Amino acid sequence: MQAWFKNVVPHKDIQDGHLDESIFAANLAEVAAGKGREIYKSPEMFFQKTFFTAGLKNIAKRVVLGLNGGQDANNRVISLQTGFGGGKTHTLISLYHLAKWGKKAINSEHTKELLATTGNPNFDVANIAVFTNTTNDAAQGRKIDGITIRTLWGELAYQLGGITAYELIRVNDEKLIAPKGLFKSVLEQCKPALILIDELADYCVSASAVKVEGSTLSDQTISFMQELTEAVSGTDNCVLIATLPASIQEIAASPMSAQILSVLENRITRVGANMKPVEDDEIFEVVRRRLFENLGDADEIEKVISSYSIMYQSLFSEIPPYAIKAEYKERLKKSYPFHPELIDMFRLRWASNPFFQRTRGVLRILAAIVSDLWQRQNSLTGSQFLIHTSDIVMANIEALTSQIIILNGSSWDSVINADVSGTSSNAFRIDNDVKELGKYSITQGIAATILLGTFGSKGQNKGVGIDELKLCMLKPESFNHNDINGAIN
Template structure:
């Protein structure tokens, strides 16, 4: 069998060691301007070195069908959202060349495979607009042909249709105000049209510093994206492809980065389809196509792969079990001349770091490894049929060590120098001391393998196991696999930065002085949006248990039962809003909940308010919860590996992150929404915040609702009058109808509850605004005016409000006393008579017994009229309360205790028998 460097042929610059790493940095703007490297600007050369992934074929098919127009066109707004190096820019360049070529693409041999999947391009050449984060300076704009273009919409219009198309939105571009309803005219004029937008989120971060009236250019750009996506969707032969980073961590270090990304995601993915340009397994072919101009003899490759497969079967007890599966042979073939475990180190482990560029980063490192080995091929010892992790000499591969420094910090230089690579390293010293190991540099190979496997591994799978190390290192016709065990034993006793698990199968990893920050940042990358949303709902559910006034419904289904009490519906963060607008998803759900109960119409429509998460606050809340969940994750998964000081530190961080998350939850849920048929959705933004959500609702939100008169704790007379809820001579009003008017009809303010209406009705009766009467609405048996109404129940259908003029005037007749049970009026005569002979008195004394059901008459005929007319009124009382079988009196009864205490407070005599 031939060594790999005798079978394959790397590209010339890799062979010569003149590696310009920029060849792996695709730049869409340079391609569009024709100033980029030939490998990207030449369609033939570009497609020759491009591996057509399944996703690239699918995206290209969508784009071609969309530009061709007609019924075959699918969703023509496509979002490409992956992490660093996920193939987004490469995909955009592919689409650029296809659209530029048009129907001439079929003439190139390099595109035959792609066109078999996409079908024929039915247009000569599409109009193309390219916008990246460097196309147009947010502050200065871009000058071209006497025009200064200042915005994204200006650039797209000009690039698609020149000055004529630009004129359509010229005013909007000059004022930096997003057009509304105009861009569809541009597209109609310029189709077929392909719009490629790359790094828009990064552009928006810079544009946020440019003020536009009360807004800024970033907000205007985000607003335009919604206009653009809808225009493209509604215009035939138009396609929009936009890229977004996978997380805000990839953007500039700015507090608004997450907010901008969230806003762009909401608007692009609302209309478009999100696609991933490169699937995980396709990285093998992408790497081979980009690094080698000749992949060698297939028969030679088959011989090498067979030798590895046979070796693995014979060593099945020593290596990872997945290498024994039938599909592993195919993976060996796909990755040739690399061992698949080397590529997987970067593809799977390193790619878990959000800052590692999955495609470009892997290409840069592998190209540097090939270049080093190619130059040293005459000095390489042992079998060299594939390129293994153990073949990597870190001190020779600056692209690799610099990437470690960039991703994990400069402190790793000390680890590499002390333990792994170079003549001063412990691994080199061991190989130099033990000839059996040094012949194949086994210890240095073990150390390099462990270091590569250190990054991206976590929890119980931290580092690499012995079986994984052996799979990465052993070769046909090579050293004995037991030599690896010997190297590990020596490294355990000599290495300065090597760690290993003490329970179960041994796993090895390198580390610097323990650094909790690095662990937490790694943990953040593992937290998904769904994890954060679930934590938000969980916290809201817990915090709202102590809410007093409102019945709270947290993230409910849209089929909510009738609510007759004030109800606060707290929405999932998926249904967001901001100070200017409510998201489309939120509008739809709120209107449905507010007007429908299942399939039927909702009766009580004025009892529900909706508490929504603001887009601005959500970005901060996401970040705080991501930090909290990451700390929890680190505490759980790394508990056995942390020192006591680290455990104390992570516990403290969890407590602090938990408190901060609660505060951010309050500030995020700051928008109260109310739906009404007349006004649609109205917004109330709460600007004062408590530290916990229950306190925020009980205090600040309720106060704000009352201040804005969205919520009434008492109903004013003017409110009753303006809503035609006061009686007239001709028309009484049922008390229950007044209460139900405030809970059924959403054109009225909400009330805090039944007491808000009941007490107000009683108040204005007492103030002589109207009578309360009992009856059926036509015939009334009892009237109350300027008096309390005993046992008044506003939901009782027999209570009515009637005009006070309708109350009958009582006739008082005093009959002579019949027995001791009757009332006695004792008159003390005065000393004078008036000139007309009418007697005057010094006082009148009224005494006797009154039935319980008539006790209120004492107030109406004696206390109120004499007390308000200026007479001095002395009142003596005597209550004799008798025990009964149904209600016996004893000193344990609350009634007894309260009566005794009241007597004491009022200075009354209290006797018992």
């Protein structure tokens, strides 16, 4: 069997150790403005590296059918409500490119899988409006084409149909008063039209400081959302996608945050369908697609997975019962070249922290881990068929240690240095003193695994049991499970 780094090939920047973590931070506003990284603004590159989750396919199908028009178009108001890094922005960029391409998408190799679900667009190009919390300053507005756009409705009208469409609601924009019954005429003039609204709750927090007669710009904006959802629902060939945060922790701190989120939820979901872009298990393929340019030989992967499965069967009394089931063998295959317990540390345990960015956070950390191991591959000891929690050298992976400190406090820096990682740590000292342990850095692997399992989960699930520890660490053709017992004792 081959080591994982002899079978898969990471993307070049990961290989070289020149990883720019911001590459995982997609920015819808930049894409709409034709700025930012090529991987996001080029539809070909973007779709080439995108794993089309079931959720993304279903959302895109709603959008294509909605823009095409006809009797199959329904539920054309869609809300996406997930936590940090839950795939919202990636989904919005996918929809932006799909609507911008229109019929051209049919000719791309990289959209065939998506269009097999959505059907083909029947329009050349859709008019698109994008509004995020950075699009328009609530206090100063945005100057363009000799006008100053002051509001959400002003932005949407201008982006969809230029000055002509803006003139239909100019007075409302200048007076900061939400239009009533007027926006449908904008949509009729500009269809097919796709409206993408992201992080509106954050914008409303800022807008709450702008007074408008007896109310605020935030109140007017929230009121407009009802007008907008009804206008979209009543106008063929128009689709609205609006994102909502999963909790108030994701909104700018304000006494108004909870109220703003609650009212927006009521306004948007009252007539719309709430959809989830990424299901939990799909993160395995998202990670693999984003980090590796070559996912390896299937026969070699099967050999590795079978060897792990056979090992687990022989150790059934030492590991959790679920690890010997057929479903777990499938999880091993889905997560290759990672051990599934490594991904699940972040996907399940860390994700319970509302400030951890789920998909985006997992990608950043795993990319840094792969980069470090790839560069150290010639000095790694023991079998390296999969990447385990115990393979992590904390001192080498700033993306991981910085997240621990950001999420859990600066005191953990001294814990890592004293007990877990580095030549001054207790774990290193024990491995250095005991030859049998040091050969495979077993104590350091135990310390790293226990540390990762400390965060996120609460109550009975907090921490790592001895059976879970062995599942995280044991490898075919490597150390014995009793070596872990010895290191702990």
